[in-house]
Amino acid sequence: MTATATAPEGGKPGAHRRRNRWIGLAFAALPLGVYALVVLVPLAQSVQFSFYKWDGVSASTWAGLDNYRTFLTDPVLRSTFGHVLVLIGFFALLPIALGLLSAALLTRARQPGMAVYRWIFFLPQVMTTVVIALVFKRIYAPDGPLNTALRAVGLDSFAKTWLGDFTWALPALGMIGTWVTFGFCMVLFISGTSAIAPELYEAARIDGAGPVREFFAVTLPGLRGQMAVALTLTITAALRTFDLVWVTTHGGPGTSTLTPAVALYKAAFQNPQVGLAAAIGVVMALLCLVIAVVITRVSERD
């Protein structure tokens, strides 16, 4: 996945190894079969369902591209794309910027107890989203810690019903995402920075580069692979946002925090609209795929 590949080693494989390939394939056949059964078959079925109007039980009717058209033209469903764009800002761009900054600061000077900090910042990444969502629901509550803190310092006018406010609910959810992915990005970048050859930094310093120049000339290019990983994972996480929304707002107030994944769940499991749900799923899967391919291509370009 990362582009920081080590130099190829070892000699050429001998010609006698060629026939072993078939043995290798034979070994891989079982896992490949399982993969086909649990991933490819449902995938194909989803694509198929997306062309039908189906309640999940009785006979379906051919719908052509109607489900896709509904997803792209229904004002509520279409608005979910806008919400996801906002979430990408909070899930991907903000944490990566913060992660780069903190990695640059932390790697400049070794402080005692750094491992502990790293561990603390990384913690949200290993916690279950539902737990995180419940904690933040409490924090954002009308009489919760956030509003209490704001009032304590005299900022009463900033106290809000965060998750119940049409303007603030989506950014409030986004901040949870930032909190979750920030630690991950930071740890990724710190480990990436430590893999950059120290000679490059020395050379930059000899050339008279300051800390800022050093960051843009050495650290940032050296982290291209890590950036690609971080971007891919965080953007797809933003696109897939479900549990966070489901536990805190159910897509409300109104439909101001509805995401495609929540709309998909509602269509598939609450309202008998399996075809529409499949269409949403297919579009989101394609979108994730395209984003991953674009990021990989761009990051690997010289």
Next chain:
Amino acid sequence: MKIYKAGVAVILALGLAACSPGSGTSATDENKAPESVSTDVAKAGTVTLKLTDFWGGAEGEWIKQVVADFQKKYPNVTIQRTNEDWGQLNSTLNLQLQDDSGPDIATANNGWQSLGTLAKGNLVRNLDPYVKAYGWDKKVPTTIARQNQFSADFKTMGTGSWFSTPMSRTSLIGLYYNADKLKALGVEPPKSLADLEAAAAKAKAAGEVPFEYGSLDGSTTILLGAQALLADKKKLNDYIYGDASIKAADIGMTEAITLTKKWADAGYFPPKFEGIDYQTAVANYVGGKGVFRWEYTGSLGLDAAKQGKYGYLQLPQASGSGTVGVGAAPGAMVISSKSKNPDVAAAFLDFMMSPETGQLAADRGLVPALSPDVKVPSTSLSLTDESKGAATLDTDDGYVPYFDWSSPTMLDTISQNLQLVYAGKMTPDKFTEAVDKDRDAFLAGQS
């Protein structure tokens, strides 16, 4: 690359080879009722039935006792009970009923989302012969019976054949009051909507929160409770059952949303109620905050001590024409089309509607229905009141179904738009229009 191409070919082949989804279970054989049925369980021989339900807690205790009593009555019958949580069973029941070893009897959810889909898909049995054999149509009030009926073409709910049965329990929307607080305010429990508004104003003036409520997750109980007081019973029933000639404006929708918004603007809800979720609001109310609360019966989770402190009111209609309340059985009992012993299963459903099982419900603090002579412990103010409410609705035949049965997406529509109305981003008229739009779109897709 070769493998990749092969994979694509396989996927395409799979897609093309498979026939259209759902065709395996399509109603090629009409969902016809069997010719002759028997009500004689003792003669059925040794029978084992599988029951799957979504009841836990006191409700779970109730069904366990019902099963035990039925087995005692008919020693030749064994009922194996499986319990699943509500969401789990709702999302998988259609699959379970397609399985040959699936349940004989199950709890479904009324409305189009679940029961309608199962009936249309021929997965549950048409119960009409049993209705005749047991006289269910005479036992059950019409407004409850309709909740289990679908037309032969499965385009209309509330008319035609029975596909499920209610039971000797009910779940209503009504108004709870904190008895101590009312006493402290010097107010009698309200007897009408006007009384309620006067009491709420008095509570507000005394610094209390009149209605404990939160709208974070789009709770609509208060709106539907108010609508039942304002709407015409027959029209509201017909609207929900898909009579396209009736519009949302005819069923008190605009009046109900206007009233709810008025209460919100008058500060009758807790401060910042937009940020309070359902669970918190319930916990606050049971913890002693707020005077009144619109709620489904059984949802407050009152313990024995608290049951003496909270009363329940089924207010009469604002027009003075009897009592109308939102209510339904807490589950629609269905018999699987694959069941080999439908006669015995039907006998069990009949038993679930009997006064004996109604008494079992009351003994466990659950609201009994269809059983006028049930004895309720006098120490429980809430259960006494709730039973009274259910009995009134039984005699007035005054049930209206949950509004979200009118279309599969209706609950989302009213939840989302209610939040818009609270925020002043939508007018009551537009709210009513949005309700019509949702239902009309669904009806158009049905025909």
